[in-house]
Amino acid sequence: MSKLLIDVGSTYFKICDNGNIEQYFRNFDKDISDDLMDTCAPIIKKYKKEDIKICSSANGGLSTLIIGLTESFSIRYAKHIAYNAGINIIDTVLYPKIEEYTPPFEILDVVIIVGGIDNRAKIFDEKLIEYLKNVKYRNIVYVGGKNDIEFLKKRVPEIKVFKNIIDNRLQINEEELKEYLTNLYQEDIVGREDIKHLYKITANQIYPTPYVVNKALPFVREKLNAVDPFIVIDIGGATTDIHYSRDLVDENVVMESEYDRLVFKKLGVYKSRENLIFSAKNNEFVYELLNYLNVTENIFEENSKESLKILMQLAIFLVLYKVSKYHELYIDLKLERLKSIVITGGIVKVLTKEDIEAILDFFYKKILKHHLIPSIVIDKNYEIWTIGMTKGIQ
Amino acid sequence: MKVVTGVVGNDIHVVANRLIEISLKERGFEVFNLGVNTYLEEFIDAVIETDADVLLISSLNGEAEGWCRDLFLYKQRFNFDKVTFVIGGNLGVGETKAEDIIPKYKSYGFDLVFHQIDLNEGLDILEKYLKEKRS
Numbered sequence: 001m002s003k004l005l006i007d008v009g010s011t012y013f014k015i016c017d018n019g020n021i022e023q024y025f026r027n028f029d030k031d032i033s034d035d036l037m038d039t040c041a042p043i044i045k046k047y048k049k050e051d052i053k054i055c056s057s058a059n060g061g062l063s064t065l066i067i068g069l070t071e072s073f074s075i076r077y078a079k080h081i082a083y084n085a086g087i088n089i090i091d092t093v094l095y096p097k098i099e100e101y102t103p104p105f106e107i108l109d110v111v112i113i114v115g116g117i118d119n120r121a122k123i124f125d126e127k128l129i130e131y132l133k134n135v136k137y138r139n140i141v142y143v144g145g146k147n148d149i150e151f152l153k154k155r156v157p158e159i160k161v162f163k164n165i166i167d168n169r170l171q172i173n174e175e176e177l178k179e180y181l182t183n184l185y186q187e188d189i190v191g192r193e194d195i196k197h198l199y200k201i202t203a204n205q206i207y208p209t210p211y212v213v214n215k216a217l218p219f220v221r222e223k224l225n226a227v228d229p230f231i232v233i234d235i236g237g238a239t240t241d242i243h244y245s246r247d248l249v250d251e252n253v254v255m256e257s258e259y260d261r262l263v264f265k266k267l268g269v270y271k272s273r274e275n276l277i278f279s280a281k282n283n284e285f286v287y288e289l290l291n292y293l294n295v296t297e298n299i300f301e302e303n304s305k306e307s308l309k310i311l312m313q314l315a316i317f318l319v320l321y322k323v324s325k326y327h328e329l330y331i332d333l334k335l336e337r338l339k340s341i342v343i344t345g346g347i348v349k350v351l352t353k354e355d356i357e358a359i360l361d362f363f364y365k366k367i368l369k370h371h372l373i374p375s376i377v378i379d380k381n382y383e384i385w386t387i388g389m390t391k392g393i394q
Numbered sequence: 395m396k397v398v399t400g401v402v403g404n405d406i407h408v409v410a411n412r413l414i415e416i417s418l419k420e421r422g423f424e425v426f427n428l429g430v431n432t433y434l435e436e437f438i439d440a441v442i443e444t445d446a447d448v449l450l451i452s453s454l455n456g457e458a459e460g461w462c463r464d465l466f467l468y469k470q471r472f473n474f475d476k477v478t479f480v481i482g483g484n485l486g487v488g489e490t491k492a493e494d495i496i497p498k499y500k501s502y503g504f505d506l507v508f509h510q511i512d513l514n515e516g517l518d519i520l521e522k523y524l525k526e527k528r529s
Binding site for chain 2: 072096
């Protein structure tokens with residue numbers, strides 16, 4: 001029998017019943033499970049618990065602090081693994097300068113400590129212990145060189161130790177940390193009362209949605225006619241994710257996965273609408289862009305189909321701007337090399353190919369001064385998610 | 395002894411890079427080869443992660459001058475007392491003389507500068523330098 005696939009998002013549910021995908025806005029007055037059953041009970045009841053697969057991005061993700069020895073290796077590798085395990089919120093501390101950082105106020109879900117290859121002399125000392133005294137966390141994990149393990153186990157007894165993520169050729173070793181973080185994310189999902197109730201209808205593990213999308217990326221070329229190198233922009237209600245082919249980054253780091261993920265946690269069109277508008281108003285090109293789209297800034301005050309469309313176009317523009325060479329805070333993707341842009345998420349139900357083309361045209365010609373725009377692939381039927389749920393996870 | 399090596403900047407001389415790696419290994423060094431197209435910050439971070447004794451940067455297209463001039467800033471920021479900084483290859487663009495090039499790179503913070511010198515000759519000098527430094 002075929003499987004019933006369910007995605008619980010921050011704004012709506014998506015259900016794939018025998019290849020037919022429907023989506024329903026969530027009712028936030030109800031528990032997720034009750035809401036789902038009220039809306040889709042006849043469909044759900046057709047399936048056995050073993051044949052129902054659920055993923056969720058509704059929990060907002062885990063908060064993570066990475067303390068690493070260098071930006072180019074320790075921090076970069078740990079970030080890469082954490083993002084690809086589905087984690088959304090990441091802060092970093094560069095260990096040699098740890099005394100200059102103020103510990104975060106909130107309780108962190110996980111602290112990751114990393115640094116050095118295995119046959120390197122000790123790195124961590126009392127500076128780390130002093131800093132950790134002021135950090136509130138639920139889990140702490142060490143994935144660095146061997147020679148610090150004894151010291152850390154003695155001084156931070158609750159620390160979990162996994163295989164060094166930097167191998168002896170300075171390359172990344174993802175598996176153990178990725179598995180740990182994915183499990184932690186899943187425990188977090190399972191631990192949430194409303195998600196916990198979803199296990200009444202499924203006998204399968206509930207996965208984080210970004211993890212599912214990441215698993216689908218190797219199939220995107222073939223299934224969606226995207227040409228490498230490509231990026232996938234997933235604009236949702238609360239966050240915008242960008243998954244990019246590693247060919248777009250100028251770096252020598254060899255990763256196991258061909259794709260990386262970057263999350264803009266306050267760039268969504270429903271839950272984070274205010275933040276999106278704030279971000280837009282602070283962008284130097286936005287007024288020119290609004291003019292190009294034949295609207296004024298009053299559109300931000302409106303609550304119409306037209307304003308939603310403009311906000312979605314702005315979200316695409318802001319994401320591209322933030323990953324371009326003009327914005328140093330995030331990664332610098334070589335967008336001139338880009339062959340395809342794949343658009344997925346709730347946005348595909350609102351924007352047409354022409355709407356997206358208009359934005360790309362403005363961005364490539366005005367900002368990048370480049371006259372060729374990449375091909376646009378719209379994931380109209382949420383194929384990326386479907387592939388991830390059926391082929392990516394077991 | 396540990397050596398971090400690679401080709402700096404927008405330089406893709408893979409063959410030279412591979413020869414350097416092989417020659418270093420033959421001389422008994424433990425080599426961390428970052429390959430071509432490497433930025434100075436990555437070299438510095440690799441030295442920190444591996445606790446390397448030597449950073450050996452190579453450059454064949456003359457771009458090193460632009461990419462390496464911030465070395466002294468990194469040397470101020472971190473304690474690299476035990477690290478030997480070496481650069482070699484074709485270090486200038488166009489007609490350049492060693493007597494002009496070498497002082498310039500030394501002022502950036504390199505201990506040994508090999509401009510248009512045979513690889514093995516350069517590595518002999520490096521080994522001699524390291525021996526003297528140790529004693």
